Amino acid sequence: MNPSIRWLAGAVGAHRRAFVSTLAANLLGQLAALGAAVTGAWLAGRAIAGHIAPLDLAGALLGSLVVVATLAAWWETYVAHDLAYLVLARLRGQVYDAVARITPARLLGRRSGDLSAAALSDIETLEWLFAHTLAQLITAGTVLTAGSVAAAMIDPLLLTVSLPLAACVLAVPLWLRKASRRHGDELRAATAELTADVVDTVQGMRELTAFRALESRRDLLARKTRRLARAHAANAARGGLEAALTDLLLAVAAAGTLLLVVTVIRTPADAPVAMVLAAGSLGPAAQVALLLKEYGTLRAAADRVRTLVTAPANVPPPRDAREVATQPDVIFEDVRFRYTQDGPDVLCGVSFRIPYGRTVALVGASGAGKSTCVSLLLRHWDPDDGRILVGGVPLPNIAEPHRHVTVVPQDVHLFAGTIGQNVRLGAPDADVAGALRTAQLTVDPELPVGERGVTLSGGQRARVAVARALATRAPVLVLDEAVANLDPDNEARLTEELQRAAAGRATLVIAHRLSTIRQADHIVLLEEGRVAAEGPYDQLSERLSQLFAAQS
Numbered sequence: 001m002n003p004s005i006r007w008l009a010g011a012v013g014a015h016r017r018a019f020v021s022t023l024a025a026n027l028l029g030q031l032a033a034l035g036a037a038v039t040g041a042w043l044a045g046r047a048i049a050g051h052i053a054p055l056d057l058a059g060a061l062l063g064s065l066v067v068v069a070t071l072a073a074w075w076e077t078y079v080a081h082d083l084a085y086l087v088l089a090r091l092r093g094q095v096y097d098a099v100a101r102i103t104p105a106r107l108l109g110r111r112s113g114d115l116s117a118a119a120l121s122d123i124e125t126l127e128w129l130f131a132h133t134l135a136q137l138i139t140a141g142t143v144l145t146a147g148s149v150a151a152a153m154i155d156p157l158l159l160t161v162s163l164p165l166a167a168c169v170l171a172v173p174l175w176l177r178k179a180s181r182r183h184g185d186e187l188r189a190a191t192a193e194l195t196a197d198v199v200d201t202v203q204g205m206r207e208l209t210a211f212r213a214l215e216s217r218r219d220l221l222a223r224k225t226r227r228l229a230r231a232h233a234a235n236a237a238r239g240g241l242e243a244a245l246t247d248l249l250l251a252v253a254a255a256g257t258l259l260l261v262v263t264v265i266r267t268p269a270d271a272p273v274a275m276v277l278a279a280g281s282l283g284p285a286a287q288v289a290l291l292l293k294e295y296g297t298l299r300a301a302a303d304r305v306r307t308l309v310t311a312p313a314n315v316p317p318p319r320d321a322r323e324v325a326t327q328p329d330v331i332f333e334d335v336r337f338r339y340t341q342d343g344p345d346v347l348c349g350v351s352f353r354i355p356y357g358r359t360v361a362l363v364g365a366s367g368a369g370k371s372t373c374v375s376l377l378l379r380h381w382d383p384d385d386g387r388i389l390v391g392g393v394p395l396p397n398i399a400e401p402h403r404h405v406t407v408v409p410q411d412v413h414l415f416a417g418t419i420g421q422n423v424r425l426g427a428p429d430a431d432v433a434g435a436l437r438t439a440q441l442t443v444d445p446e447l448p449v450g451e452r453g454v455t456l457s458g459g460q461r462a463r464v465a466v467a468r469a470l471a472t473r474a475p476v477l478v479l480d481e482a483v484a485n486l487d488p489d490n491e492a493r494l495t496e497e498l499q500r501a502a503a504g505r506a507t508l509v510i511a512h513r514l515s516t517i518r519q520a521d522h523i524v525l526l527e528e529g530r531v532a533a534e535g536p537y538d539q540l541s542e543r544l545s546q547l548f549a550a551q552s
């Protein structure tokens with residue numbers, strides 16, 4: 001069995017009761033249906049022999065079996081879907097945890113729309129596995145065995161046609177399994193790519209409109225849609241071939257069994273029962289063939305979900321947690337880092353200190369490694385060498401780093417909801433009005449901001465992000481170009497407020513404006529991942545002027 005399918009089958013283990021109920025309902029339904037067919041055939045045989053007594057015990061048994069089969073089918077539909085959605089809910093939780101674990105540092109090289117496809121449509125595809133496959137495969141095997149044993153008890157010869165042909169029916173999906181896998185992989189990949197492009201298109205609609213690129217984007221989506229249609233067509237053509245071959249084999253098996261029954265069974269009254277039992281193996285075989293037809297798609301969806309869910313965390317979980325000082329300094333100690341093993345060193349032994357109550361500005365040309373320092377301080381990655389200490393404790397030994405370090409990022413993300421909800425993101429009991437006041441934003445906290453904060457200006461979004469960070473009361477504050485979206489007046493006023501807020505914090509500022517940098521107590525100049533110089537503004541003013549002149 002494919003390892004991903006085996007892994008998913010294992011996921012059912014947590015819902016044993018629901019699985020056993022599904023299995024019991026399916027088995028009961030199948031056996032009751034077989035029993036009803038045999039009883040009906042036996043009654044037909046008696047009628048052939050001239051015994052017409054419709055309401056005797058056998059008639060009652062037939063009626064009861066039909067009722068049991070019907071109720072079991074209804075029960076199975078209910079419990080099988082219950083099982084499927086229990087497992088799917090669990091998988092969705094695991095996918096969510098995995099996405100949280102591997103982002104924001106990286107997305108396993110996958111696009112966000114691709115991850116949405118894994119979280120939504122791949123998992124939805126697996127519903128077929130849990131609701132219609134696992135229990136049904138076990139039941140089909142049981143019913144096939146029971147029917148064959150009963151037929152052999154009448155005459156072993158009865159199995160000489162149906163059993164080999166049942167094996168041929170099962171061989172069809174096995175014979176086509178490579179094509180099934182290929183089609184499944186292509187189908188899931190095409191679905192994911194289209195989803196990723198649609199998500200990208202919706203998110204970038206403003207740019208597409210501004211740059212008059214709607215036509216070319218439509219062409220791209222049409223191309224991706226055609227790819228998906230081709231994948232569906234290839235999958236459907238193979239599925240159709242499988243179904244046609246299965247039907248042909250079943251028809252040959254039924255005709256052969258009929259011929260055999262006529263030859264082997266001498267008493268006409270026994271012929272219907274013999275026929276039903278001899279053909280009894282064909283029904284389960286056809287059912288298994290039908291289930292295996294979906295194997296390629298299921299396997300591809302299972303592979304994609306498993307890759308995501310079993311992806312290792314970017315950084316190991318905190319260990320030997322230690323108490324962090326309430327008024328912490330932040331220390332970068334000879335930090336070395338590269339993003340990929342064979343990539344260049346991005347930080348080559350960076351050391352600096354942010355004392356509590358002080359503001360340190362990190363400056364440098366584009367690509368010098370400023371944002372990388374922020375990512376390491378937020379523990380999106382761990383340094384390859386050296387360490388970062390907050391309040392005297394290395395980051396990997398801090399149980400909940402976000403309680404100590406907060407950030408106003410370069411690309412602010414606001415969630416659909418009110419300003420207040422966005423400010424309370426990291427601190428549900430926060431003083432929203434106070435945080436908004438410090439962030440210089442005089443708006444109603446109940447004002448809705450729309451998805452990604454579309455109803456706000458860039459400056460307002462930045463100030464909501466500042467309020468959100470301040471609301472957490474974390475003692476280390478990182479401002480990654482937080483005021484870049486503001487006009488000089490507003491920038492000056494917000495910087496003043498932030499200076500006041502910085503008195504009770506250790507603050508790291510990344511800024512490209514001299515006016516912001518001038519406010520800092522200490523400046524660290526990064527060049528190609530190294531600290532080229534550090535000191536107060538007056539000491540570095542010449543180098544800073546050169547840097548900013550070169551950048552402008």
Ligand SMILES: Nc1ncnc2c1ncn2[C@@H]1O[C@H](COP(=O)(O)OP(=O)(O)OP(=O)(O)O)[C@@H](O)[C@H]1O
Nearest residue numbers: 105339340346364365366367368369370371372373
């Ligand atoms: N996720 C990533 N994977 C691989 N390389 C990256 C990644 N992020 C940044 N880099 C590389 O690391 C180097 C430092 O990038 P960083 O974003 O830290 O620079 P920066 O000083 O903040 O630049 P800017 O002022 O333009 O924002 C750059 O060469 C960049 O291409």
